[in-house]
Amino acid sequence: MSGYHEIATILFAFLLDIIFGDPKRLPHPVRWMGKLITVSEKFWQKKNFSPFISGSLMTISLITLAWFLTYLFLFFMHNIHSILYWISSVVIIYFSLSASSLAKEAKKVYQALNKEDINKARKVVAGLVSRDTEKLSFNEIARATVESVSENLGDGVISPLFYATVGGAPLVFCYKMINTLDSMIGYKNKRYILFGKFAAKIDDLANFIPARFAIFIIPLSSIFLGCSPLKTFKIILKFMKANPSPNAGIYEAAFAGALNIKLGGINYYNHKEVKKEIIGVGDEKISVHHIKKAINLMLISSFFSLIIFSLLIYIGFYFWPIL
Numbered sequence: 001m002s003g004y005h006e007i008a009t010i011l012f013a014f015l016l017d018i019i020f021g022d023p024k025r026l027p028h029p030v031r032w033m034g035k036l037i038t039v040s041e042k043f044w045q046k047k048n049f050s051p052f053i054s055g056s057l058m059t060i061s062l063i064t065l066a067w068f069l070t071y072l073f074l075f076f077m078h079n080i081h082s083i084l085y086w087i088s089s090v091v092i093i094y095f096s097l098s099a100s101s102l103a104k105e106a107k108k109v110y111q112a113l114n115k116e117d118i119n120k121a122r123k124v125v126a127g128l129v130s131r132d133t134e135k136l137s138f139n140e141i142a143r144a145t146v147e148s149v150s151e152n153l154g155d156g157v158i159s160p161l162f163y164a165t166v167g168g169a170p171l172v173f174c175y176k177m178i179n180t181l182d183s184m185i186g187y188k189n190k191r192y193i194l195f196g197k198f199a200a201k202i203d204d205l206a207n208f209i210p211a212r213f214a215i216f217i218i219p220l221s222s223i224f225l226g227c228s229p230l231k232t233f234k235i236i237l238k239f240m241k242a243n244p245s246p247n248a249g250i251y252e253a254a255f256a257g258a259l260n261i262k263l264g265g266i267n268y269y270n271h272k273e274v275k276k277e278i279i280g281v282g283d284e285k286i287s288v289h290h291i292k293k294a295i296n297l298m299l300i301s302s303f304f305s306l307i308i309f310s311l312l313i314y315i316g317f318y319f320w321p322i323l
Contacts, residue, residue, distance in 0.1 A: 003317030007310045009086065010164045013093035014306050021100035029095050029173070033180045037062065041185065045195070055195035059181055059202060066177035070170040092169040096176050098156030099302040102149060103295050109145045110295070113138060113288040128152075132268040143286050146294040147263055150255040151248050155179050157302045158217065159210040165309040178206045204246055211247035214254060214301070215240075217308060221300040222258035225293060232257035235280055242277040249279065256280025258297055259290050 022028070044058040070092065078085035105128055112121035121141050126133040128148040136144065163175045182203035185196035215236055219229035235257025236250060242264065243249030256263045260282035267274050284290070 003314050005086065006165075006168070006313045006317070009089050009168075010093060010161060010306065010309065010313075012090045013097060013164070014099075014161070014302075016090070016094040017097040017100050019100075021104060022098060029092070030176055030180060033062075033066070033177055034184065037181060037184050041195075051194035052197055055185065055192075056198035059178075059199045062181065063174055063177050063202070067170050067174045070173040074169060089169040093160065093164045093172050096160040096164070096172045098152065099299060102152050102156055103299060106145050106149050106291055106295050106298075109141060110288060110291040113141060113291070130269065132271060135268075138288070139286055142288055142291055143263060143265070144267075145291045146255060146259070146261070146286065147252060149291075149294045149298050150251040150263075153218075153298045153301055154207055154211055154214060154247060154251050157298075158214055158305045159207050161305050161309050162210040162213065165313055175206055178203050207247040211250045213305070213308065214250055217304050218251070218254035218258065218297070218301050221297060221304045222254075224300050225258065225297055227258045227260075238281075239277075239279045242279045252279050255294055255297060256282060259286075259293050260284045261286045261290055 040058050040062060044054040047054050047057075049057070074085055074088055074092075077088045105124065108124045109121050109128070112118075112124055118138060118141070121138075122133045122136055125136070125141050125144050125148075129144045131144065133141070133144070159175060159179070160172050163171045167174075178199070181199040182196075185192050186200035186203060187193075187196055215233070219232040219236070222232045223229050232254055236253045239253035239256065240249045243252060252263050255261075256279050260280075261284050262278050262280040262282055263286075264276040264279045267276065
C-alpha cells in the first residue's frame with residue numbers, strides 16, 4: 001500500500017475506536033487471545049521443562065502464531081480483493097485500540113465518585129487495576145484511576161499505533177499478544193515468577209520505543225489543558241525511573257507533572273502492602289476532578305499520537321525512493 005493508504009488505515013481504525021469503542025457483544029480477537037493463553041498455559045505447565053523454559057517457549061510460539069495467522073488472513077483477503085484487505089487491516093487495528101473504552105470506564109469511576117457512591121466506585125475501579133480496591137478511600141480511588149489511565153494510554157493507544165505504523169496489522173496483533181501475555185502471566189508471584197518472566201521482559205521491550213515517543217507526546221498534549229509542557233517534561237525526566245517498569249514510570253510521571261499531583265505510594269495486593277515510590281512534586285491533593293483531566297489528557301495524547309505516527313508514515317514513504 002502507498003503511504004496515503006497506510007495513513008488512511010490507522011486513521012479509520014482510530015475513528016472506529018473513538019466512535020464505537022469496544023463492542024462487548026461482538027467477538028473480540030484480544031479475548032480470543034486470552035482464551036488461547038489459558039489453554040496453552042495448561043499444556044506448557046505439564047511439560048518436563050523448567051518453568052522459565054516452558055513459559056518462554058509458550059510466549060514465543062503464541063507471538064509467532066499471532067503474526068502468522070494475521071498475515072495469512074490478510075494474504076487471503078488481498079487475493080480476493082484489495083478493498084477487503086484494507087478493510088480487514090482497519091478492523092484488526094481498530095480491535096487493538098482502546099482509547100474510547102478506557103475513557104468510558106474511567107468516566108464511570110468519575111461519575112460514581114461525583115455521586116459520592118464509594119462502593120460503586122470501588123467496584124468499577126477494580127476493573128481497571130489489579131490492586132485491592134474494597135477499602136480504598138475517595139482519594140485513593142481517584143489516584144488508582146489516574147494511574148490506570150496513564151499506563152493504559154501506552155498499552156491501548158500509543159504502542160498499538162506505533163506498531164501499526166511500523167508493520168501494519170500483523171505486527172499490531174503480535175504486540176497485542178505480547179501485551180495480553182504480560183497481563184495474564186507476567187506477575188511476580190509464586191506461580192508466574194519464572195513461567196511469566198520472559199513474557200514480562202518481552203512486554204517491557206515491546207513498549208520501550210513507544211514510551212519514548214510519549215515523553216514528547218504527553219507534554220505537547222498538556223498544553224491544551226492549560227498545563228506547562230516544559231514542567232511536565234522535567235517531571236518525566238526526574239521520575240521516569242521511579243517505577244520498576246522501564247515504561248510505566250514515563251506515563252505516570254507525565255500525568256503527575258501535567259496534572260500537578262503526586263502518584264504512587266502504598267497499595268495492597270492480595271492483602272499485602274506494597275510501597276511504591278512517589279512520582280511527581282505536585283501540591284494539588286488528588287481528587288475526582290483529576291480523573292476528568294486525566295481522561296482529557298489521554299484522549300488529546302491519543303490524537304497527537306495519531307498525527308505524529310501519520311506524519312512518520314508520510315515521511316517514510318516520501319524518502320523511501322531516495323534511500
